[in-house]
Amino acid sequence: LHFLVFHTEEVHDVLRIWDGPQDGGVLLRELSGSTLPPDAHSTFNAVSLQFNTDFFTSKQGFALQFSVSTATSCNDPGLPANGTRSGDSKEPGDHVLFQCDPGYVLQGATEITCTEINSRFFWQPDPPTCTAPCGGNLTSRTGLILSPEYPEPYPHGRECDWTVSVTPDYVIALNFNQFSLEPSYDFLHIYDGPDSLHPLLGSFYGTDVPDRIESSSNTLFLAFRSDASLSSNGFVLQYTENPRESCFEPGVVRNGTRVGADLKLGSTTTYYCDSGYTLEGDPTLTCIMGSDSKPSWNKQKPICIALCGGQYSGLEGVVLSPGYPGNYSSARTCLYSVVVPKDYGESLPLATSNQVLIRFTSKGQSSSKGFHLVYQAVPRTSATQCTSVPEPRNGRRMGNHFAVGAVIRFECSPGYVLEGSTAIECLTVPNALANWNSSVPSCIVPCGGNLTQRTGTILSPGFPEPYLNSLNCVWKITVPEGSGIQIQVISFVTEQNWDSLEVFDGGHNSDTMLGSFSGTTVPALLNSTSNQLYLHFFSDISVSAAGFRLEYKTVSLTSCPEPVVPMNGIKVGERLQMNHVVSFQCEPGYTLQGNSHISCMPGTVRRWNYPPPLCIAQCGGIQGEMEGMILSPGFPGNYPSNSDCTWRIYLPVGYGAHVQFLNFSTEANHDFLEIRNGPLDTSTVIGRFSGQDVPPSLLTTSHETTVYFHSDHSQNRPGFRFEYQAYELNECLDPEPFRYGVVVGAGYNVGQSIAFECLPGYQLMGHSILTCEHGTTRNWDRPFPRCE
Helix, strand or coil: EEEEECCCCCCCEEEEEEEEECCCCEEEECCCCCCCCCCCCCCCCCCEEEEHHHHHHCEHHHHEEEEEEECCCCCCCCCCCCEEEEECCCCCEEEEEEECCCCEEECCEEEEEEECCCCEEEEEECCCCCEEECCEECCCCCEEEECCCHHHCCCCCCCCEEEEEEEEEEEEEEEEEEEEECCCCCCEECCCCCCCCCCEEECCCCCCCCCCCEECCEEEEEEEECCCCCCHHHHHHHHEEEEECCCCCCCCCCEEEEECCCCECCCCCEEEEEECCCCEEECCCEHHHHHHHCCEEECCCCEEEECCCCCCCCCCCECCCCCCCCCCCEEEEEEEECCCCCCEECCCCCCCEEEEEEEEEEECCCCCCCCCCEEEEEEECCCCCCCCCCCCCEEEEEECCEECCCCCEEECCCCHHHHHEEEEEEEEECCCCCECCCCCEEEEEECCCCCCEEEEEEEEECCCCCCCCCCEEEEEEEEECCCEEEEEEEEEEECCCEEEEEEEEECCCCCCCEEEEECCCCCCEECCCCCCCEEEEEECCCCCEEEEEEEEEECCCCCCCCCCCCCCCHHHHHCCEEEEEEEEEEEECCCCCCEEEEEEECCCCCCEHHHCCEEEECCCEECCCEEEECCCCCCCCCCCCCCCEEEEEECCCCCEEEEEEEEEEECCCCCCCECCCCCCCCCCHHHHHHHHCCCCCCCCCCCEEEEEEECCCCCCCCEEEEEEEEEEECCCCCCCCCCCEEEEECCCCCCEEEEEEEECCCCECCEEEEEEEECCCEEEEECCECCC
């Protein structure tokens, strides 16, 4: 087969080619997209082609030529893209070996053999392919890491992780040969260690080729993430192991910082403690050649601790309880002395002198986290010096100088908004002390608002204090089109049943409600199917509670929400991305109501084109299968009142139904089930059942069976469930031999008739026509006649 044109909708419109018949043949190709396929060769004298299209986009299609030749050897197995082949002979019994280029993984066998069966020549197994994998564990001393499906553009929605491990006491050098990712949306994260819990060396995107990276140990972890939209050419990375010429990463110190990133021999790194902490140990480490001839640090890493008491003399500082941020120990008394120059006071709280003594005593057995105090020396208020300005609660102050002309700015923590001026200035006042031009602002929680940032925080009004009564707050979140919103619930407590937060999947309260939440029951994550969410919080006139803290972020809308699987049904298909189809099937005995196939629709909102269907047990119906299940209406729930349901089972002639009950519960005497041996309402009743006892199994002797159920106006029960299976009825006895006569007709199945005739000179004694009757064991309707 030689392709002249090929252009179909990628993934959704597919041409499949079988070597031989579709049933029993070998699938040669599965083609879609716009790439012109290479020639395909059959090994059978037939080729089957099947072209499937979905209900969306169509393209130009395809045109191909075929030519016929006589097979005397195997076809050329070809050369795998991104791989090599050794061996060119194609005679039966010959072998060909395959190997992939660095960075690619062989999909299939490394060796294939030319095989001949009934003049058919083919390779066994099929020739392999070479693909760039999505992640893996790499342990060789050198190698390549490729973006998935390289050199083709990488696929959407991929999460690929690679772990590179080389010889212990070696480090890894990583060079970027090619690099092109969608800016700001597709990322390659590289961590200095075996997993993402270790230090991040860099997050890379765009088309700028990053500089060389070197690990500090013998492992690297690479995480590639692509979103649901644009892709690019990807990357080619080369790694090699190098002898370690530097010390291992010494790590950071808790409650402190480190200065010095060079880890080579002779370099130094120095540790400093955060304000309020004291360094224990030597602050400076030097990388030297150790006694084992390997680079190592000359001293242990120091620690930063919060002491019990101390002398403080700087213009600003921090006073901590002992052991902070851990719990202080019991039975301690700590004295902290803070002394600043005489021309200054202190804001801890504002003191009138330049000295403060802080005494902390812990007496009981239990302890807690303690305290964290910040002090600052401020010049005494004068004609050129304004009063000190405190940090706003739930916000921060930017600026530490309060002299005339100084400007102090303020901003609030996430979820809070500034009430008052964003900045104040210290001004001179004639014949008076300097003063600020405006009062210090405060940070409050708004009751609602329009949020358009890609990330944000939503708090109940007054948070972290309890919210007020009689609130009616609305927040509307809007992010760029094509994106979705994910809300993470950090904390949530409201008055049960009376104070509620409603979340709507869209920009209005008429859109689908994701949920109404009160008390403490709320899912950890809420996801939108569009770029908008609408939140409505209301409280009544009485009890309040601690409230809530929600954080939202913008996420890629890669898929539709997980569809609800109908009760008594199953879902077929796990892919929920755009244009993918999910189907539903009902368990035996149930009937599907709605659409059996739903598709994830394209557009700015990810929604299914139809709601998920239901699986219900209907009142009556027709069964034409050789086996099946029949349920009372509404099973396993109670059947409805005043029901009259008729089911008919139609089997091929010569078969009956074997009925076996699995469940049975009806109102005794009033609600009943009848099994009739035939298709009519007047057919013989072979079983009538009512009450709680499960009926015994029974056999019908007709290929048509009627099932009738009746319920009255009063008590209802769960009803019944039974399965039936066709069984073959025996033929009637063979009438041959018939002395002195002949039998006309050769059919001995149910309903068939035969005739008897005597030879000349003999007289028929009995009936001349006999019919094979219904029954579990077949009998003729009359005795055999005789000729005398």
